[in-house]
Amino acid sequence: MTRTLFRNARLIDPDGGESTGALLVENGEIAAVGLDLAPEGGMETVDCGGKCLAPxxxxxxxxxxxxxxxxxxxxxxxxxxxxxxxxxxxxxxxxxxxxxxxxxxxxxxxxxxxxxxxxxxxxxxxxxxxxxxxxxxxxxxxxxxxxxxxxxxxxxxxxxxxxxxxxxxxxxxxxxxxxxxxxxxxxxxxxxxxxxxxxxxxxxxxxxxxxxxxxxxxxxxxxxxxxxxxxxxxxxxxxxxxxxxxxxxxxxxxxxxxxxxxxxxxxxxxxxxxxxxxxxxxxxxxxxxxxxxxxxxxxxxxxxxxxxxxxxxxxxxxxxxxxxxxxxxxxxxxxxxxxxxxxxxxxxxxxxxxxxxxxxxLGLPGGRLAAGAPADLVLFDPDAPFVLDRATLRSKSKNTPFDGARLQGRVLGTWVGGNRVFAP
Structure with missing residues (x-):
């Protein structure tokens, strides 16, 4: 069993609103959400540093x-x-x-x-x-x-x-x-x-x-x-x-x-x-x-x-x-x-x-922070400022209207089924 605990997170739940706490992932699914979740032996821990964790x-x-x-x-x-x-x-x-x-x-x-x-x-x-x-x-x-x-x-x-x-x-x-x-x-x-x-x-x-x-x-x-x-x-x-x-x-x-x-x-x-x-x-x-x-x-x-x-x-x-x-x-x-x-x-x-x-x-089980939902998650800092340079985009084509624009909000990590697929 693979288990990951996201601690110290600002949880953004589209249905339940905004809260502070932790989220436990087991075998690719969200197992629990709450304040009293604590790390256990053999469990991977991700310290969110007070940043936003959302579906x-x-x-x-x-x-x-x-x-x-x-x-x-x-x-x-x-x-x-x-x-x-x-x-x-x-x-x-x-x-x-x-x-x-x-x-x-x-x-x-x-x-x-x-x-x-x-x-x-x-x-x-x-x-x-x-x-x-x-x-x-x-x-x-x-x-x-x-x-x-x-x-x-x-x-x-x-x-x-x-x-x-x-x-x-x-x-x-x-x-x-x-x-x-x-x-x-x-x-x-x-x-x-x-x-x-x-x-x-x-x-x-x-x-x-x-x-x-x-x-x-x-x-x-x-x-x-x-x-x-x-x-x-x-x-x-x-x-x-x-x-x-x-x-x-x-x-x-x-x-x-x-x-x-x-x-x-x-x-x-x-x-x-x-x-x-x-x-x-x-x-x-x-x-x-x-x-x-x-x-x-x-x-x-x-x-x-x-x-x-x-x-x-x-x-x-x-x-x-x-x-x-x-x-x-x-x-x-x-x-x-x-x-x-x-x-x-x-x-x-x-x-x-x-x-x-x-x-x-689309009839999908995701899009929520609740027990039983797939652990498809994004961790982001909504306040991090940056100027977009289209040359840094990962898409083959670079046709963005936001080239040179001042934006706020950086993705710090993305998980699909509990597996991390992006880290800056």
């Missing part, structure tokens, strides 16, 4: 570029970045080359992840073949092969009949469908959010209404089919009202938001820096504030990195032509701690959205 982050929507684009990110590099960022479970996207739309492709990425990544990896599968929106994948076979959820990512299924058939079949099997709320016609080619700022910068823009229209369509089909549905990113105040109505109506709906839309706004693209080009585009400050308040209230359930590696060649282009996306596995926690230091969210609220809510949505 490891469960990150929904990580892009790992295997198969097809290993030069951008591999399971090995993404796993190292995740461990360094306190992410203990990566839920990976199927928008690879080729798309993950068959059991064979899914089994390949599962095997590669198990070989190369030090953290847990749960792959998602495409909803339609080739993510082309024309023909449903074999949802049952992919579930049997281990698909965590089904999504076409930002390739929105425009044929509502095809979409409804997919959701009806997913409902019959209890599968989770993840949608990208966006009207693809309105948002095509957009590099910014509509408004005075985008007009002054001469950038092609998309109205916030495109997100609400996409969500309206999705929620109507969810109501018709009864499927379990998660919106990957809700970033506008207009869409939040629709989300609230859907939850009040009893639909099985949850929603997420990326860390970039919670901590940055449209003014950050003022210098045309392509590292700030993400999808959907950064929103107004009013929208950002609305999203933060929605996380605080629980209306938005999940905060994710939406980690999207892009190589230098695809970013060193005019803003309008550059690829969208930013890496965020290592910056997710320190960027999220901006919301703690600003007083917008408490640490338990933050880890409710980073760990507990995504774990619950």
């Amino acid at each position: 490891g982050i469960v990150d929904i929507g990580v892009k790992v570029s295997e198969p097809g684009e290993r030069h951008k990110e591999s399971f090995g590099s993404a796993g190292l970045a995740a461990a360094a960022g306190g992410v203990t479970t990566m839920v990976t996207r199927p928008d690879t080359l080729p798309a993950i739309d068959t059991p064979e492709t899914l089994e390949f990425v599962t095997r590669r992840a198990n070989e190369a990544a030090p953290v847990r990896v749960l792959p998602m599968a495409a909803l339609t073949k080739g993510r082309q929106g024309r023909e449903m994948v074999e949802i049952g076979f992919l579930l049997d092969a281990g698909a965590a959820a089904f999504t076409d990512c930002d390739a929105v299924v425009t044929d509502t009949k095809v979409f409804s058939r997919c959701l009806t079949y997913a409902r019959s099997l209890g599968a989770l469908v993840i949608g990208h709320p966006q009207d693809p016609g309105l948002s095509a080619g957009a590099a910014a959010t509509s408004g005075k700022f985008a007009s002054l910068r001469g950038l092609p823009a998309v109205s916030q209404m495109a997100e609400r229209m996409g969500l309206d369509r999705d929620l109507a089909v969810v109501e018709m089919t009864g499927v379990r549905y998660h919106a990957d990113q809700i970033t506008t105040a207009r869409a939040l009202k629709r989300l609230e109505r859907a939850k009040e109506a009893g639909l099985d709906v949850t929603a997420g938001v990326s860390i970039h839309h919670l901590t940055l706004n449209e003014l950050d693209i003022g210098d045309y820096r392509t590292f700030f080009k993400v999808k959907p585009p950064l929103r107004s400050e009013d929208d950002r504030r609305a999203a933060v308040e929605a996380v605080a209230s629980g209306l938005i359930d999940v905060i994710s990195s939406m980690h999207t590696p892009q190589d230098e060649e695809s970013k060193r282009l005019p803003f309008e032509e550059a690829a969208s996306g930013a890496v965020a596995l290592e910056t997710l926690l320190p960027a999220a701690l901006r919301l703690y230091h600003s007083g917008d969210l408490s640490l338990p609220q933050l880890f409710r959205a980073l760990s507990a809510a995504p774990a619950r949505r």
